[in-house]
Amino acid sequence: MSLKSKNDKTITVHSGRKPSEQNGAVNPPSYRCSTVLYGSINDMQTTYNNRFTQMIYGRIGTPTSFALEEAVSELEGGYRAICAPSGLGAITATLLSLLKAGDHLLMVDTVYGPTREFCDDILSKYGIKTTYYHPTIGKNIAELIQENTKVIYCESPGSLTFEVQDIPAISKEAHKSNIKVVMDNTWATPLYFKSFSHGVDVSIHAATKYITGHSDAMLGIAITTEELYLSLKEDFIKFGTCGGSEEVYSGGKGIRTLAARLEMHQKNAIEIALWLERHEKVAKVIYPPLKSHPQHDIFERDFLGASGLMGVVLKTESEADVTNFINSLKLFNIGFSWGGYESLIIPVWHISRNTYELEQNQMIRLHIGLEDTKDMIKDLENAFTKF
Numbered sequence: 001m002s003l004k005s006k007n008d009k010t011i012t013v014h015s016g017r018k019p020s021e022q023n024g025a026v027n028p029p030s031y032r033c034s035t036v037l038y039g040s041i042n043d044m045q046t047t048y049n050n051r052f053t054q055m056i057y058g059r060i061g062t063p064t065s066f067a068l069e070e071a072v073s074e075l076e077g078g079y080r081a082i083c084a085p086s087g088l089g090a091i092t093a094t095l096l097s098l099l100k101a102g103d104h105l106l107m108v109d110t111v112y113g114p115t116r117e118f119c120d121d122i123l124s125k126y127g128i129k130t131t132y133y134h135p136t137i138g139k140n141i142a143e144l145i146q147e148n149t150k151v152i153y154c155e156s157p158g159s160l161t162f163e164v165q166d167i168p169a170i171s172k173e174a175h176k177s178n179i180k181v182v183m184d185n186t187w188a189t190p191l192y193f194k195s196f197s198h199g200v201d202v203s204i205h206a207a208t209k210y211i212t213g214h215s216d217a218m219l220g221i222a223i224t225t226e227e228l229y230l231s232l233k234e235d236f237i238k239f240g241t242c243g244g245s246e247e248v249y250s251g252g253k254g255i256r257t258l259a260a261r262l263e264m265h266q267k268n269a270i271e272i273a274l275w276l277e278r279h280e281k282v283a284k285v286i287y288p289p290l291k292s293h294p295q296h297d298i299f300e301r302d303f304l305g306a307s308g309l310m311g312v313v314l315k316t317e318s319e320a321d322v323t324n325f326i327n328s329l330k331l332f333n334i335g336f337s338w339g340g341y342e343s344l345i346i347p348v349w350h351i352s353r354n355t356y357e358l359e360q361n362q363m364i365r366l367h368i369g370l371e372d373t374k375d376m377i378k379d380l381e382n383a384f385t386k387f
């Protein structure tokens with residue numbers, strides 16, 4: 001049976017693994033490799049000609065990275081994938097590859113802060129202009145397209161403020177003008193948002209989050225269409241952008257349990273979100289699966305599930321209340337990042353760089369982990385008594 005006819009959970013378990021070529025080992029081993037030795041010049045030349053599927057030098061790819069890349073691209077419906085040393089590394093290499101001096105980039109205003117800094121501080125130095133657009137712009141993105149616009153970049157939901165973008169509408173307008181759509185799809189993972197069937201050209205994952213899943217690795221992945229694969233891959237090589245051997249191995253292990261972990265993150269997160277929504281000290285829970293979310297209909301239309309990251313606006317005017325609340329939590333540790341097995345919390349005002357309305361001082365971001373929800377609720381309830 002070809003993997004094409006299999007369902008997502010089966011793909012996560014089997015795609016990219018070739019035990020018969022690995023002495024029977026279940027997992028593709030970690031190839032810690034720079035130099036590759038050849039038997040002859042002819043052998044070297046033949047291998048070089050197949051350099052995107054065979055190992056010629058560590059930076060270009062190994063059976064470990066090929067296996068992970070095959071699994072994620074098959075899962076999301078892309079052509080092929082390329083590993084990078086971090087999510088941000090995949091983002092910056094993709095933008096540098098797709099843009100050149102004189103080009104214009106349309107960037108969602110709610111984008112991950114360091115992506116914004118890259119546009120403002122680095123792309124600007126190379127003559128690439130960025131215009132920020134409102135995340136709910138939808139088809140009206142057409143009004144912002146200029147003659148030199150080459151890329152529209154989306155992040156949906158925004159990883160701090162959780163607006164769900166109308167990706168099909170944006171892609172439709174982009175493609176009318178031969179503009180490429182790049183999306184940060186880290187929140188939903190290749191399981192819960194099939195970006196390529198909604199018109200995305202390059203889907204980027206901070207595999208640091210759910211794909212590796214254990215908060216112990218930095219890894220990025222760009223998944224692309226067939227049209228863009230070769231030029232992106234060659235540029236990633238020129239930038240020296242690749243995944244480290246142990247990190248790629250972690251990603252390859254993580255993908256095998258992604259479906260089971262995400263199901264649990266989602267179940268726990270929905271339970272906690274509904275509990276928080278009813279709480280007298282909560283003004284708002286911003287989580288796309290909730291009916292109260294402003295773009296819930298788009299989420300229902302386009303997404304197959306939700307991960308465990310959400311925003312919560314506390315009912316207080318005082319920043320000290322929010323600080324006391326966070327400091328009193330025992331299970332929810334304070335920490336950047338998300339996507340590991342543990343629950344985390346962060347005050348949004350410390351990291352947001354949005355330019356539009358945000359209830360910054362009262363907003364927190366929760367990552368709901370795999371702990372027992374009864375214990376999480378007890379922890380949150382105790383912290384609520386602190387203000």
Ligand SMILES: Cc1ncc(COP(=O)(O)O)c(C=O)c1O
Pocket residue numbers: 086087088089112155159184186187206207208209218219220337338
């Ligand atoms: C939405 C999103 N994209 C990209 C990144 C960057 O990933 P990395 O930390 O692996 O560079 C992050 C990290 O927090 C993120 O939250």
